[in-house]
Structure formats: C-alpha cells, structure tokens
Amino acid sequence: MDLHATYPALADLRARAQRRIPPFVWEYLDSGTGKEATKARNRTALDRIGLMPSVLHGEVTPDLSTPFLGDTLPLPFGISPIGMSGLIWPGAEGHLARAGRDHNIPYCISTVATQSPEDIAPHLGPHAWFQMYPPRDPEIRRDMLARAKAAGFTTLILTVDVPTASRRERQVRSGLTNPPRLTPRLLAQIATRPAWAWETAKRGMPHMRGLDKYTDAASEGLSPTAHVGYLLRTAPDWDYVKWLRDAWDGPFIVKGILKPQDAEKLDKMGSDAIWISNHAGRQFDGAPASIDALPAIRAATKRPLIFDSGIESGLDILRALSLGADFVMLGRAFHFALGALGRTGVDHLIDILAKDMAANMGQLGAATLTELPPAFDLTTNAPFQMVQKPPRRAEIS
Template identity: 35%
Template sequence: MNPELLKYNPQYPSVQDLKKKAKQRIPKFAFDYLEGGCNDELNLWRNEADFRDIQLIPRYLKKHRGVDMRTELFGHVYDAPFGISPIGLQGLMWPNAPVILAKAARKHNIPYILSTVSTASIEEIAEVAGSQFWFQLYHPTENKLRDDILRRLDAVECPVLVVLVDVPSFGLRYREIKAGLSMPPKITINNFIQAALRPAWSVEFLKAGMPTFATLKPYMGKDLDIKQLGKFMNATFTGRVDSEKIKAIRDLWKGKLVIKGVVCDEDMEESIRLGADGVIVSNHGGRQIDAGESTIKPLKGLADSYGDKMTIMIDSGLRSGPDIGRSLACGAKFTFMGRPFMYGVSALGKQGGDHTIALLKAQLKQVMEQVCCEQVGDFPTALASS
C-alpha cells in the first residue's frame, strides 16, 4: 500500500470503493443526479468501457530512475497530471463539497474548476483554491451578465477560463426527471424519505443550510433559491456557444482560455483559429448526447493531428490512475475527473478530497513504474498498437 494513502483511509483504495460508500451515505436523488447520464445512458457506459480497450506495454529490464508526476500547464507546474472537473449542484450531493475539494486541490497543487452552477461563489473558491482555481463558464444569453462574470474573475486573478460549448440544450436525464430534479425541480415526499434514510448527510445538510447558486445569486433576483434553477437556467443560459461568442470572450479575456466539449476536427480547427490556449475533449460525462462517441475514442486522432498546435486535455469516463495513464498515452497533456472526487467527498466528507487525490497518485505511480515512465510525457511510448 502506498504510504500516502495509508495517511487517509485504506478501506477505500479505489474509486469504485468510494462510489459504493457514497451510494450508502447520500440520498438516492442526490446519487442519481451525480451518477446519471442522458437518455438510455449508453454514452455514459461507453465513456468508461472504451478506456478498457486501451492497453499499455510494461517494460521491466530498462533502467528506471523513479517517477516524477509534475506537469507544466499554462505556465504553472502542477504536482500531478490531473485536476478536478466542474460539477453543478455539488453542495446538494454533499454539503460544502466545493470548498472541501478546492482546499484539497490547493494542498496537493492540482487545478480545481468551479462550475457556474456550483454552490460556492467565485470569490469564495478563489480565496480557498488560490492559483489552482479555474472557472467554467456557462455562456449567458445576455452579454452584460457575461461581462460581469468575467469582471469578477479578473478581480480575483483567475488564471484559466473554461468555456463550455456542449450545452446548446440541456440533456434529457431520466433519473433526474424521476427524482424531481427536472427542469424546473420539484420537492417530493420521496426525496424527504430518502434524506431521512441518510442521517449523516441530513445532519451535514442541516448544518450547512439549503445550498444556493452562490456565483449566480446576484443575478437571480431576491429570494430565489434552488427550486428556481430550471426556469432561471432556461431563461439565462440556454443557447449555442458559437464562434462569434468565443471570439468576443477571447477579445475580453486576457488570461488563458480553454474550450470544453471539443470532440471533432472541425471544432478543433476553429478553436485554434479563435486563439484558444487549450481544449478539453469532453462529452459532459455522458450527460448531453447519448448517441455520441466516448471521449477516449477521438482523443488520439486529435492529439496526432493537432497536439503541436494546441494544448489538448480530456475529461469524461476516467475513473482511475490507469485511465489517467491511458489518456496521457493517447496524447492528452492533462486529465480531469468529476465523479470520482464527488464519490470521495460523499463517502468520506472533509477527508474525501485528500483521499481521492492520494489514491489516484498512488495508482498512477504504480502504472508509471510498470511501464517504465519516469515522467508523464513518456506515456506515449507505452501505448500498445491496436
């Protein structure tokens, strides 16, 4: 067992263990929101399954001088080649989850991306996460709101803005609809019963109070709360983020600009033309289009064609250190994960962020030793031919 992992909780040495514990600790409606995909959840399944087809070559006779996971990205050297993806409504799944994860990201020197629809504000997370703070923008329908969010990000010196482009409409997620978390959300007797069956979650929820959309609160009007999410989101954020909108942001934003949701050559070429600093190959965790490809499928082709012109990252489907290694072997510069970290926090509370980071580092280190990679940039040499 890795000694770093022993400092936390050795009963949960894998993300799967954390997932099982999370399911036991949080209400079903919260777990379904975290776990669910759109429509029949086929792309959710593909995201994970297709990683299993990527094989690496172990090398044992070559001299190996140790493992260095440090990765330079946009002028900052992170301690590992993975970060924490944005997830909306984090405080619904576990109270104060954004702060717990942002603190862990800062402690372990990895990026934390705050969602526009998370339950902590730009200002709070910027203070907690420091230079590890990134922000994901749901593009508003009104430019005035967009400009004010960018002003707030500039004021806290956010180094990286991630513009989400894969939500021209909201995915049909059947689990959320059945749980009453449809658009607009509903409070049901079943949700109350589910909460009562999870006393640890209920106690923390009562301590923290009802989560609010803290970043959006100044724009939502007085006395609006979580129950108005659907109506507010539909009126304020629904719409296609096209090249014209990206260009306007590029002209306004002086920091690093990343476009999230790129999965095809056409969008990659347009991202380069628009002056983006990076892209995240992503399908929103299988929550937007069920008929699409998994993210690992197009990654290698995109990296081979555009890796010398663009910083290419990936999220959606990664669940382990081996998956991080597979992504790096296929040409990703960096990786992001959302659900694994929420499993960790939901399972272990305040300890969850530290523990999840530690176990992913331990798994990745073991893989690097097996395939004889001393640095994360060596991973492409370990990719087995298909």
C-alpha cells in the same frame, strides 16, 4: 485509520458515497442521459487501451510532474466542475477549492455552483479556473467575468456542449428538480442519510448562489432537468467564442470538443487549450467515447489538450496521456470521494490516483510521463494511429 486498507480504489469511495447521500442526489451525480450508452462507451473504450509493460529497467522512481499552460504542476490531473456540487455534499465547492490549493492542482468551479465566486475567493490557490455557461446578455457576461477575475480565478473555461437541457431520465425518475423541492418522497430519503441531512441543515438547501445577482430564481416552465441558469444562457457560436477570447485577460479554454475540425478552428482563434469531453455521457447518448476522439484531435492541433469523461484510476490517466492528452480532469470521481468521506475523501482520492499512476509507470519502465509507451488496441493488438505530441511550451503562437 489506514484509508488505503479500507478504500484502496475509487470504486470503494463510490460505494460508500452511494450509502451516505440521498438516492435522489445519487441519481443526479451518477446518471447519464438516454439509455446511458455514451457513459458506458467511455468506460469500454478506456478499457480497450493497452500499454506494453517493459522490464529490466532497475529501480524506477516515477516523476508525475507535468508542464501545462506555462507552469509545472506536480500532478497531471485536476478537479472538473459539476453544477450544484453542494447538493452532492454540503460545502463541496469550498472543500474542492482548498484541496486544489493544498495540492497545487487546478480546481474549476461551475457557473451553476452552490457557492459564488466571492464565497470561494478566500480558498483559491494559483490554479483557479472558472467554468462559464454562456450568458445571453453581454452585460451579464461582462459582470460575470469581472467577478471571476476579482475573486482570483485565473483561467476561463467556456463550456460549449450544453446548448439545451438534456433529458437525464434517471434524474427525472428520482424526483429531483432544480432548485430541489422537498416532497414527502425526498424527505423520506433524506431521513435515511443522517450525515448528509445534518450537514445540509447547518447550511440550508443549496441553490445557485452565483446567479442570485441576475435572477430571482423563478423557474416555472422549465423542464425538471433544467434550472435557472437556462433563463440566462444561450447556445454559443463562433462569434461568441471570439467575444470571450477578446474580453478575458488570461488563459482561455473551450470545453466540450469532439470534432477535429472544431479543434483546428479553436486553435486559430487563440484558445490556449482545448478540452475534449462528451460531458461524461450526461448530454447526448449518441456521442462517441471521448477517448476515441482524442487521437484525431491530437493530430489536428498543436494546442495543449485536456481530457475528461470516464476516468476512474491512475491507469486511465496514463491511457489518456499516452494517446496525446496533456492534462486530465475528473468530476464525478471527486464528488464520489466527497460523498464518501468529505474533504478527507478528496485528499485520499488524489493519493489513490498518484499512487496508481506511480505503480503503473513502474510496470511500464517510465520514469517520467514523457516516457510512456505508445498505446495499442487490446482487442486487435494494433497500435493507435498517432502523431507525435508537440513540444510543450508556455505559449503557442
């Protein structure tokens, strides 16, 4: 079967995923919070970014490789963490970890995954990232770091933009709770999705296996969009960041940054990279589009920058790189691919993104990612105010 003939774009995988996973699971994956204005802004802002085509370069064979954190990766994108991935498609974390290994790109697992670090250890490649929602108890912190390191995770990601549970009204209306309670309404939805139901039946209903050691999963009194992780976590501060930086032996990245001032401070505190994100519109409905925050943060720090939120194509990846990002991560997109075709969908999405990047680089006359043209605003034809991206180095002192 020619997957590119049937599913040539992420939109095709998204549509198939919606048909294959239960509606309450779809609402969890696809929804934002509030009126979903931030989620919409992410898309609108990316569509506003133009790149000027350039012709008469002869044949261009694009090189998609990029240096990042002391290594050269074959592609400038990786797989973002999503909590409860195994709810979206059974065995999701294992599928995604193996895809990251096989394609030599980063895979980042969530603290609130449905498989534990120990479960995933046999499937990890060299670019295994562990995303931490910050535990309040220092002993749990130490133990979680030790488990991640022992399992083979090399890079620690601290997510700082979830100080409280967001309301996620679409998710609430769907009837989904964490952990899922199989009401007659949800069971009726599951009955209409036999592939998902069969795979889930073989594995059992998903829960946050990595937290079993720290909680008995009692979640009474939590809001429908919260989960047992909220019984353990705290809202981190700058002292917390310093504690983790000192405690973790390896690359350390802080995720959820939108303000240049925060990026400057993290730079001084030794964050090896800074991850620009508005949590894909799932946390706060009054936030700017992540891509709109990128140029000012690029101007504020020489640290490598990771970008996420709203990426749907290879062209979107090029847009983020042209505005100063060093690397791009995708979360929802990979889970749409999983829901559509399982592990085959993940491999196909990677191929879609790579081919789309190469096709667009040919239009731009760019043989390498360093040759991308400056971005401009398609609504005004004005260039974005940019600073030159600093030379990429294995380490920045």
